[in-house]
Amino acid sequence: MPVSVYLLGLTIFALGTSEFMVAGMMPSLAQALDVSLPQVGHLISIYAAGIVVGGPVLTAILLAWHVPNKLALLGLMAVYAAAQSMAAMAHTQGLMAGARLVTGIVAAACFGAALALCADMVAPQQRGRAAAAVLGGLMLAAVLGVPLATLIDQHWGWRTSFWLVVVLVVVCAASVAIWVPASRSTPHGGLGQELQEFRNPHLWMAYLTSALIIGSAFAAFSYFAVILTGLSGWPAAAVPWLLATYGVANMVGNIVVGRHADRHTHAVLAIGLTVLMAALALFAWQAECAALSVVMVVVTGLTGVTLNPAMAARVMRVARPGPLVNTMHASVINIGLGVGTWLGGEAIDKGYGLRSPLWIGAALAALGLASLLPYASRGRRAQAMACRG
Template sequence: MPAAVYLLGLTIFSLVTAEFMVAGMMPALAEDFSVSLAQVGNLIAFYALGMALGAPPVTVLVVARGIGNKRALLGLLVVYVLSAALGAAAPSYTVLLLARVLMGVSSAACIGLCMTLCASLVAPAARGRAVAVVLAGLMLSPVIGVPLTNIVEHHFGWRASAWLIVALSLLCAVLVATCLKPSAGDRQTPLRQQWLSLGNPALWGAYLTSGLIIGATFAGFSYITPILLDAVGVLPSQVAPLLALYGVANVLGNLLVGRIADSHTYSALGWGLVLLMLAMAGFAMAGQVVWLNLGCFIAIGLTGVALNPAMVARVMKAAEPGALVNALHTSVITAGLALGSWAGGAAIDAGYGLRAPLWVGAVLALCGVLSLLRPWLGARTATPCNAV
């Protein structure tokens, strides 16, 4: 695997760590800016909103101007570093919120470009494995990145954690500028051709399945701490190790799916969704059986987000992986995350109990299976014919 693929993984690691680090420092931010925890939570929500709504127009602008993928990634990383620095030095909550929106917009566009560059660095048959390496940065973020920023915040304050993200992002920008060599895939596909790619129904089918997978996962995971504490009966001191174990399951699942994403794309997605649905439903019905609760929790970690390599491989098979195609995929995934989190919270507010988000996740996973059923069965019946 080319070294540049690992560099792209490090870049995504820094971007995703910045997105979720706020969750580990909510009390400090609330106290420093004299705002409520709900307002601090908006720092994550508006980052996600920037990712979902900002990436497509920024990418269209980049493609329309014919800026090469490497130059575009470098330029957006510079914007990201400046936005992160504004957030680290923010004198008020409003300035920090604005900085987070700008970070979200540039982050989503950067992730899309990382996927495009990754596809250009390897042969088509190896794209799934290469994407798994790049997305390992996403999987390692909750295991290493977010806990590290939490430790730094605990000892030196939240601004020190924010400046750490600035330094890491700046390092990525420097490495992209000096180590990422231009390739044939660095040239932008003309905007008209990328627009035409968006007319492919198979591509939107892939987008729909991806959004449902992430929505199903985060419907339950967004509320996992109160579920573990109040519904399962886990001790507060045990939550962090369990979340770390979940993160390890994410990494292992990502590597496994990455191995089969190219050759068995639909099977990986289909069986992964079935397992996710069963794990969500099993977790919802596990009652006080601790081993069943924790087993289902880890099973969600092995599927869910870990299906990303197969999700990306399906998108790359449906359309040429241009910057706009990948940016829209990132936006759809982010929208699915927001939908799942909102639906899970709405189920709790409606009085259905703490485990209600798990049922929401199971229903969304079932919808994902249904969205995949036709192409999955088509791929299974086509395989023997191809072999003959």
């Protein structure tokens, strides 16, 4: 992989840390902004809403103006740094919410531009592995970035964490400007050509599978803490370590999937979904067993979210990997995340018990597998025919 691919991964690490770190500093933010914890939680939802709705719109505008991917990424990172600075200086919930909305919108467009640049820097048969390197920044944000931001908050305050993200984004922007090459391919046809890709039903089926995979993983993961303490008998003090183990499994799985995502895209997705479905079903069935619960947490970490490189490779295989196609993929993934988390919470609220999110996760994985099987059964020949380079 070119070094520039890893620079794009570092950029995604910075954006991912900013997205997730609010969860680790809720008490500090609630006190500083003089709001309740649920109101601080809304800052996470606002960021996600920016990704889902605003990201594709902003990307479409950039395409309509025919802004090159590298220039678009640099401009977006400058806006991101400014909005993050506004968040670091915020003294009211309204100002913080506005800053989070802007950063969410810009982050989604950054994802699209970064993956488009990434796809252009490598051969088509290496795009899955390159996407794994870029998306690995998101995994590293959950495992390293968020705990570090929380630790900094506890010792030097939450504003320091926000400012350090600003510094990292600026450093990444400078690195991208120097070392990431401009597109080697011929200029894209702008918004009209990208919109043509959305007439492809195979692209929408790829999006559907991705949404179901992430929905399955987060229907379970969002409630791991209460399941592990309420059913499996683990003390609350052990939960951070168990979740850290899940994060490490995410990173390992991302590396393994990235190695095979290009040559065996559908097989990797099918095997991953099968293992994810079985793991969540077994976890739900034997949730009271403490030892088995840890194993299933690790297995879930090795499959669900870590299928991202194969998901990206599939999307890049069935459609031209332009920024709008990739931004829409990020939006669909976030929709799956939100729906899966909501379904798990609704099941608990309706009285179906703490194991119900696990059953819902297994069901969503089964639906994801069903959406994939017609394509997986075609084999490598059909996969090669579908490739559009």
